[in-house]
Amino acid sequence: MKKWIPVLILTFVLGISMYFIKNEDKVTASIFINEVCSSSTNIVTEEYISGDYIELYNATEETVCLAGWMLSDERNNLDKHILPEIYIEAQGYVLLFADGVGKQENTVSFKLSQDGESLFLTEPSGNVEDQTYIPRLDLNHAYA
Numbered sequence: 001m002k003k004w005i006p007v008l009i010l011t012f013v014l015g016i017s018m019y020f021i022k023n024e025d026k027v028t029a030s031i032f033i034n035e036v037c038s039s040s041t042n043i044v045t046e047e048y049i050s051g052d053y054i055e056l057y058n059a060t061e062e063t064v065c066l067a068g069w070m071l072s073d074e075r076n077n078l079d080k081h082i083l084p085e086i087y088i089e090a091q092g093y094v095l096l097f098a099d100g101v102g103k104q105e106n107t108v109s110f111k112l113s114q115d116g117e118s119l120f121l122t123e124p125s126g127n128v129e130d131q132t133y134i135p136r137l138d139l140n141h142a143y144a
Contacts, residue, residue, distance in 0.1 A: 026119070030059040031069070032130045033121050036091065037142040038112035052098035052112040054119065058088035068124035071108050078122045081108040114138075 034057035054071065058064050065087050072080035081102055088094045095106065102109030112119070114137055121130040134143050 011040060030129075031066070031088065031121060032057045032092075033119055033132050034061060035142050035144040036112060036113045036119060036132070036134050037140070038134060039139050040136045040142075046137060054096045054098055054108065054112075056088060056094050056096065056121070058092050061090050063090055063092075064088050066094070069129075070120075070122040070124075071119045072122070073110055073112065073117050075118065075120065078120055078126070078128065082109055083108075 033054065035055040037053050040051060040053060056066075065085060067085040068082040069083045070079045070081065071083065072078050074080055083096075084105055086094055086105060097104075097107045098112050099107045100109065100111040101107060112134060116132060116134055116136045118133050120128055123129050132143075134140060137143055
């Protein structure tokens, strides 16, 4: 029995080492729905005047490309809006306007209900990365 103990220990150490070597390059994106507003008159840009917005946050240490990620306000239609090639810097934010049309890079093709609803952020693989329930919001009030 004593002969096998070093072999077992060596096998265990090699197995653990191979696990960490194999998995050290994997980066899991941690993108979160950070803040939402279902009716705002406070945001004015050259492209967009006011309305609904969704703020996403990148909690990782690397820039993440959102191409192929999906946003939806319907659980049974997670690919309601597929995001274009938008980058979020490490620990940075991106603001998307829910204008109901989604023709511009920073807009999505649905509006948010002031009466409250769910919002889903889905990875290109189909896994729901984040979801939140947005309560009823008054004008110019955000939910974070």
